[in-house]
Amino acid sequence: MGNAVLHSIHVHPVKAFRAQSPREAVVEPWGLAGDRRWVVIDDGGKVVTQREQPRMALAAAEAMPGGGLRLSAEGLGPVTVPVPDPVGTTTVEIFGDKVEAVLADAAAHAWCSAHLGAGVRLAHMDDPAVRRPVDPRFALPGETVSFADGYPLLVTTLGSLDALNALIARGDHPDEGPLPMTRFRPNAVVSGTDAWAEDGWSRIAIGEVTFRVAKMCGRCVVTTTDQDSARRGKEPLRTLARHRRIGGKLVFGQNLVPESRGTLRVGDPVTILE
Numbered sequence: 001m002g003n004a005v006l007h008s009i010h011v012h013p014v015k016a017f018r019a020q021s022p023r024e025a026v027v028e029p030w031g032l033a034g035d036r037r038w039v040v041i042d043d044g045g046k047v048v049t050q051r052e053q054p055r056m057a058l059a060a061a062e063a064m065p066g067g068g069l070r071l072s073a074e075g076l077g078p079v080t081v082p083v084p085d086p087v088g089t090t091t092v093e094i095f096g097d098k099v100e101a102v103l104a105d106a107a108a109h110a111w112c113s114a115h116l117g118a119g120v121r122l123a124h125m126d127d128p129a130v131r132r133p134v135d136p137r138f139a140l141p142g143e144t145v146s147f148a149d150g151y152p153l154l155v156t157t158l159g160s161l162d163a164l165n166a167l168i169a170r171g172d173h174p175d176e177g178p179l180p181m182t183r184f185r186p187n188a189v190v191s192g193t194d195a196w197a198e199d200g201w202s203r204i205a206i207g208e209v210t211f212r213v214a215k216m217c218g219r220c221v222v223t224t225t226d227q228d229s230a231r232r233g234k235e236p237l238r239t240l241a242r243h244r245r246i247g248g249k250l251v252f253g254q255n256l257v258p259e260s261r262g263t264l265r266v267g268d269p270v271t272i273l274e
Contacts, residue, residue: 004270006206007158007191008181013069014038014061014122015147016049018227019185024265027209027258030128030144031152032187034063037128039092039101039147040112040120047094047147050222053116054230071108073115081108086126094147099132101125134257138214143257151214151255155198156186160252163195167239176235182227183236184219184252190270198254207268211256218249 010019015036026033038061040048050056062070064080072078081104089100101123103109108122125131125146134143135150145152161181168177181189188206190198201213219240224232240250 004190004192004272006188006264006266006268006270008189009264009266010185010187010189011035011063012061012185013063014040014059014071015047016040016053016056016222017071018057018060019182020061020063024263026263027153027261028128029152029258029261030132031146031148031258032264034067035153035187036147037067037125038069038104039094039123039125040116041090041092041123042118042120045090045092047092048116048118048120050225051220053118054225054232055116057225057227057230059112059115069108071111076111076115079107079111081105081122084124084126089126090123092123092147094132095149097132099125099147101131134214138255139257140212152258153187153211153256154185154217154253155188155190155204155211155256156181156184156253157193157195157198158189158191159193159195159197164236164239164244164252167243168235171235171239171242173234173238176233179236180227183223183225185222186253188256188264192270201254201272201274203259203273204256205269205271205273206264207262208260209262209264210259210273212259214255214257216246216249216251217253217255219252223252 009025012019059073067083069081084102086102092099092101104122112120134145165178
């Protein structure tokens with residue numbers, strides 16, 4: 001494990017939109033700075049993801065100074081979205097959680113609705129320190145999370161992706177592989193480990209920041225969505241179902257909770273503490 005390093009960093013300013021890949025990112029208690037602080041919601045306040053709208057993969061959100069966004073997608077003119085004033089909140093539902101968030105302006109709603117061909121709104125998590133607790137079954141008191149699926153960060157490894165792609169190549173749909181890591185929408189990608197080494201991690205350090213490993217990441221239909229075309233296939237879920245069914249879930253990657261603050265930088269050493 002002496003040569004394990006942080007290979008890449010991925011931040012998703014709007015949940016389900018295309019990721020940015022900076023060379024460094026600040027770690028906050030609830031995740032990487034700027035990661036999934038914004039969500040698209042339907043008329044009933046329910047969060048919309050690539051599960052329902054694979055076209056979300058084709059929209060880009062660039063983080064602007066101060067926390068705002070610049071949204072862009074092919075066929076639509078870009079729009080700049082300022083951080084809304086927290087003068088009132090609306091209730092957002094995300095995987096059964098009820099979370100208060102602040103609505104963006106009308107131009108942002110119109111842009112997102114035009115891209116998806118459905119009436120939606122854009123909402124911002126104004127105070128991630130208090131808005132949404134981590135699942136208490138896997139959390140310590142006071143731990144919170146942004147609009148990520150459930151945990152502050154997701155880590156994956158290139159060694160496991162290589163192993164998975166080798167299995168896909170021998171399966172029923174070899175033409176769908178090899179898959180890129182973007183299918184799994186991680187925050188941190190580690191190189192220099194054996195395949196599935198992360199299964200045994202319980203605490204790790206990436207550079208100056210330590211993390212508790214909360215639980216394996218169960219995967220969904222989003223992983224079957226080509227992030228460049230929004231088309232869906234069978235993989236990797238078909239292969240994960242055969243080879244990576246653990247605890248009733250199809251797993252790839254580990255969910256992390258930060259134990260400290262700091263900055264992650266591409267090339268940082270990764271140390272397994274427990």
